[in-house]
Amino acid sequence: MHFATSSLALFAASATAFPATSVLDSDLPPPPAPEPIEVIELPLPPVAPSNDTGSCTLDVNPRGTGCILRGLGDSAFQAGDFTTDGNNVIVTVMFAGAPAPPHPASIYDGAQVILVKADGATFTNGDSWKCLSCGVPEKQQQSRDPQTDYPHVFRSGDKALWGHNILDCNGHQLADDDCTPEEIFIYPIYWATIENGTEVNGAPRELRLHPDDTHLGFSSFTSSGGQNTFFGRLQFNPSPTTGKVLAPRYELVDVNLLRDPSRSERLTAEDGELKFHDDVILVGELRGFSGTGDEIVYIGETYEANNIDVSAVHVVTGAVRRLTEHPEYTDPISFSADNKWIIALDTRGTNRQMFMSGMRHVPPLIDLVTVTVAASTRNNGNRRFFNPILIDGYGDRGDYFGQHVNAEGDGSNGAVNDPNWNARADPAFSRDGTKIVYWQAIVTGRECGGANPLPCPVPTTQGQREYRLMLAKLTSRTPQAAPPVFDVPDQLPWATPFPPGTPLPNTTRGPSAGEYLLRGKLSGVAHVELSNSTGDQSGSFDTVAVNYTDYADVEGYLLNGWENAKSTILWPNPWNTLVDWYSDLEETGVVTASKKTSLDGFHLQIDAMLNIFNATGTLTTTIDGEVYEQPANGT
Known part of the structure; x- marks a missing residue:
């Protein structure tokens, strides 16, 4: 399907809702002019009529090269980035309906990684896709890890990161005809850690490949719900003798915990006064690297109340900068190879988070107990509210909040800007900076239909597939050479x-x-009380109460009023949180704004792993007369 677009308007919310926050830093250039963008849907293998063995017949796929699941499900689809030449995109798919062995097409079964043509051409077999992992001999994929998310092509073009594996085509470019199953080896990634005195394979998640093809960044959750992030080097071991994976493997060595003990406190107290430290290095969820690899990109501590943004820290100097500022939620993000552009997935334009984060320049004191719910409400189960946003490499600033990549269209079913199609992680630039790939999933039940008042749309994709792969062409650009990767x-x-x-x-x-x-x-000033309902004074607390009097961190934003919240973890699930929230804030100056709860307060219970909105009471933010109310339960 083809969508001709000409996204000639920068994304900007109304001037009343988002006025300029301050004079632009004199060291930064002015925001870029809008540019034309053309969006198309890339082809995928045909949809299997069912999951039954043999349902993918030659009538469905005449070339006998497999069919994929209609529904998204767990790990059924995820797009990655481009091959080095920009002509192909790497994608994880779930094949279904293959005939039983020894039929030649039986290899098109289960989770596999494929390349999809992004230049309108086909591979020599006549398909616009090529399966890389199908048919690889068992001896060449010993101990393959079942985690196959976030595929990324190495800059060298002959390897790919595939979940917790590395797919190696023995020196051949992945898209070349010489890259056959007989030439491919799939090696697991092994991280040796110690738990209770026993060596186990560590549990890294959402691995991100550094542009040098040698290092990885990753996050790791603890059983108690904590999260840490790491940076390590890949080292091939052809004959390991220790550990639980005794097969050829890539090991994570020289691992760094991304934490600076001297700069690990965002908020400190001394002599009864609190102080926020903007230079703190607290890498929350690692999202990747800058294009040259000189910065680590991550979700970290908040700078404004309930506003989840993305920051970057330099790998050597430790210099920290905030990349996004819009009050909506930002998460997946990628840089162009030359560091000059960012593609971010963000809820901006949907007003999803504005009821809690729309008031600007409120210090993130309440976030001490509300950050989990602020990070969770950007989704409603499998309904995402992300759109791809093109931002220059300096990030949001002033009243510049980037350009919607898929802004054009009539919003109808299947249109490029159909609100029922939501972007998913991760987007990526081609190496020459002229193309962007992202993928979307359509909302399905329970997040629509049934008890939910939102009707379920019928997908217009081939076979009514519930996901689609999108290519944005930056048509006014000329290809740019990628600069050297940072050492x-x-x-x-x-x-x-x-x-x-x-x-x-x-x-x-x-x-x-x-x-x-x-x-x-x-x-x-702000008078702040931090307390614990159990009376514990050891350094933990679950309640924050704040009273502001003529408080201002930024010129023209004067804050008065109060806000308090209590957070309760609903054990045994550390991700299930109940927040009891009360607010009566007023802001004057550049804007006239308020943030108020109903008299009985706002009470939100949400599981950060499920993201189903469930609240009683109300929380409403009003900015220059524009009202932002919380979502209805289940929407």
């Missing part, structure tokens, strides 16, 4: 070495329970 050291100067057996540090951060004063950078 990143194995041990980052500011990070903490993390050899096998190293215990994780205590993640309790911030001040203890008590009463404090926070002074505005320009004027006023």
Whole structure:
């Protein structure tokens, strides 16, 4: 399907809702002019009539090269990035309906990784796709890890990161005819860690490949719900003798814990006064690297109340910068190879988060107990509210919030801007900077239909497939050469070495329970009380109460009023949280704004792994007369 677009308008919310926050930094260039963008849907293998063995007949796929699932399900589809020449996109798919062995087409079964043509051409077999992992001999994929998400092509073009595996085509470019199953080897990635005195294979998640093809960044969750992020080097071991994976493997060595003990506190207390430290290095969820690899990109601590944004830290100097500022939620993000552009997936334009984050320049005190729900409400189960946003490499600033990639269209069923199609992680640039790939999934039940008041749309895709692969062509651009990759050291100067057996540090951060004063950078004060309902004064708390008096951190944003919240983890699930929230804030100056709960407060229960909105009471933000109300339950 083809969508001709000409996205000639920068994405901008109304001037009343998002006025310029401050004068642009004199060291930064002015925001770029809008540019034309053409969006097309890339072809995928045909949809299997059913999951039954043999349902993918020659009537469905005359070339006998497989069929894929109609529904998304778990790990059924995920797009990655481009091959080095920009002519192909790597994608994880779930094949279904293959005939039983020994039929030649029986190899098109289960989770596999394919290349999809992005230049309108076909492979020599006549298909616009090519399966890389199908038919690889068992001896060449010993101990293949079942985790097959986030595929990424190595800059060298002959390998791919595929979940917790590396697919290696023995020196051949992945798209070449010489890259056959007989030439491909799939090796697991092994991280040796120690748990209770026993060596186990560690559990990294969402691995991101550094542009040098040698290093990886990844996140890892603890059983108690904590998260840490790491950076390590890939080292091939053809004959391992220790560990649980005794097959040829890539090992993660020289691992760094992305934490600087001297800069690990976002909020500190001294002599009864609180202080926020904007230079803190607290890498929350790792999202990747800059195009040259000189920065690590991540979701970290918030700068404004309930506003989840993306930051970057330099791998050597430790310099931190905030990349996004829009009050909506940003998460998946990628840089162009030359660092000049960012493609981010963001809820901006949907008003999904505005009821809690729309008021600007409120210090993130309430986030001490509400950050989990602020990070969870950007989804409703399998309904995402992400759209692809093109931003220059300097990030959001002033009243510049980038350009919607898929802005054009009539919003109808199947249109490029159909709100029922939501972008998913991760987007990517072609190496020459002229193309962007992203993928979308359509909303399905329970997030529509049945008890949900939102009707379920009928997909217009082939076979009514519930996901689609999109290519955005930046038609006014000329191809740019990629600059050299940054020479990143194995041990980052500011990070903490993390050899096998190293215990994780205590993640309790911030001040203890008590009463404090926070002074505005320009004027006023905030009286803050941090407390624990159990009476524990050891450094943990579950309740924050704040009273603002003529408080201002930014010129023209004067804050008065109060806000308090209590967070309760609903054990045994550490991700299930109940927040009891009360707010009566007023902001004057550049804007006239308020953030208020109903008299009985706002009470939100949400599981961060499921993201189903379930609340009683109301929380409403009003900005210059424009009202932003919370979503209805289940929507």
